[in-house]
Amino acid sequence: MNNTQNSTHLTDEQRIDWLRLIRSDNVGPRTFRSLINHFGSARAALDGLPDLARRGGAARRYRIFGKDDAEAEIAAGKNIGVSLVAPTEPGYPSRLALIDDSPPLLGVRGALDVLARPMIAVVGSRNASGAGLKFASRLSRDVSDAGFVIASGLARGIDQAAHRASLEGGTVAVLAGGHDRVYPSEHEDLLKTILRSGAAISEMPLGHVPRARDFPRRNRLISGMALGVVVVEAAHRSGSLITARIAAEQGREVFAVPGSPLDPRAAGTNDLIKQGAILTTEASDVINAVAPIMERPVELPTREPEEAPPEAAEPDAGDRSRIVGLLGPSPVGLDDLIRIAGTSPAVVRTVLLELELAGRLERHGGGLVSLV
Structure with a gap:
C-alpha cells in the first residue's frame, strides 16, 4: 500500500x-475544527469560548x-x-x-x-x-x-x-x-x-x-x-x-x-x-x-x-437575527444557509459556532445543521 x-x-x-x-461543553470534532479555523489555535479558542457561548444565547455559565x-x-x-x-x-x-x-x-x-x-x-x-x-x-x-x-x-x-x-x-x-x-x-x-x-x-x-x-x-x-x-x-x-x-x-x-x-x-x-x-x-x-x-x-x-x-468574522445583530431566523428543527445545508442569508461564509460559520456552544445547534452528516 x-x-x-x-x-x-x-x-x-x-x-x-x-x-x-x-x-469542553458542546465541542465535538467538527466544532473543534471550526474553532481552530476561527481563532487560529486551541489556546485562543479556549479564551474565546465563554463569549461565543454568551452571544449564542447560552442559558448558563459556560464550562471549560x-x-x-x-x-x-x-x-x-x-x-x-x-x-x-x-x-x-x-x-x-x-x-x-x-x-x-x-x-x-x-x-x-x-x-x-x-x-x-x-x-x-x-x-x-x-x-x-x-x-x-x-x-x-x-x-x-x-x-x-x-x-x-x-x-x-x-x-x-x-x-x-x-x-x-x-x-x-x-x-x-x-x-x-x-x-x-x-x-x-x-x-x-x-x-x-x-x-x-x-x-x-x-x-x-x-x-x-x-x-x-x-x-x-x-x-x-x-x-x-x-x-x-x-x-x-x-x-x-x-x-x-x-x-x-x-x-x-x-x-x-x-x-x-x-x-x-x-x-x-x-x-x-x-x-x-x-x-x-x-x-x-x-x-x-x-x-x-x-x-x-x-x-x-x-x-x-x-x-x-x-x-x-x-x-475574521464578527456578525452584527442583524446578521445574527437573520441567520437564526433561517434555522429550524429541519436540517439545512451550510451552503444553502450562506446563500439565503446573503452574507459571508465566515459570518454564518461564526453564528453557528455561537449557537452550538450555547447548546442550541445540532450538526448532522453531510454539512447539515438544525436548531435543537
Missing part, C-alpha cells in the same frame, strides 16, 4: 490545550475543561498504556484522519504498528447464528492471512468472532467507552489478548461508561479507519446497518454476506445487497474490491490546524 503520512507532533502544551478544547483535569487525564492514560495522538502523529490511523469528524485526539494503546496497516472492518449481529459466527471467523482469518488488520467493535457475536479469528495477524478493538470501561465487561480478557499483538482505540475519556448514543459515534470510527466494512448478519434497524450507512457516506466499500430470507438476522444484509453492497461469500470478494483503493496514496494535511490563520 502506498501510504504517505506527514508526521507533525504536538507540543506538550498544545496537547493539553487540544484536550481541554475537545472536552480545566488544565489540571487535562493533565490528570493524560497522566492516568499513560498509567495504563494509553497515548492521546493527533491526526498527523504516528499511531493515528491514516484513513480515519481523513473523515470530516475524525477525533482531534484519539486514545490508542497496544501494538500501535497495526494501526498503520490496511484494515477491513467486520461487524454484525450480537445475537448471531452459528452459521454467521462460523463464516465471520473464516472470513476474518482469511482476510487477516492476506495481510489486512481486522477492525471491529468488541461486541458479542460477530465482533467477538472476528477479533478472535484475527488475533495472530493483528486486530483493532474500537471502544464505545473509555479504555478502562470495557463493554461488555466479559470481554475484558479478550481485550487483553488483543492488545498483545493488536490495538484498541477510543475517543472517550477514561472512566466514561458507554451509553446508547455512544455506539453510533464509535461505529463511524470502525468504518472510518477501514478500506471497507463487511456486514455478516444484521437485522433491520441494527447498529451494523448504521455502520454500513456511515461507511457509504465516508466513501468506504460496503460488503454484505447473504443469508436466508427466513432468518430476520439476515434481513438487513440482504437489503444492503439490493441497495448495491458487494455480495460477499469469500475473502477474495473483499480483497479484490479494495486492491485498487490501496494503490492510491493517503495524503494528510501538511500543517497543523494550530498554525491556521484566524478567520
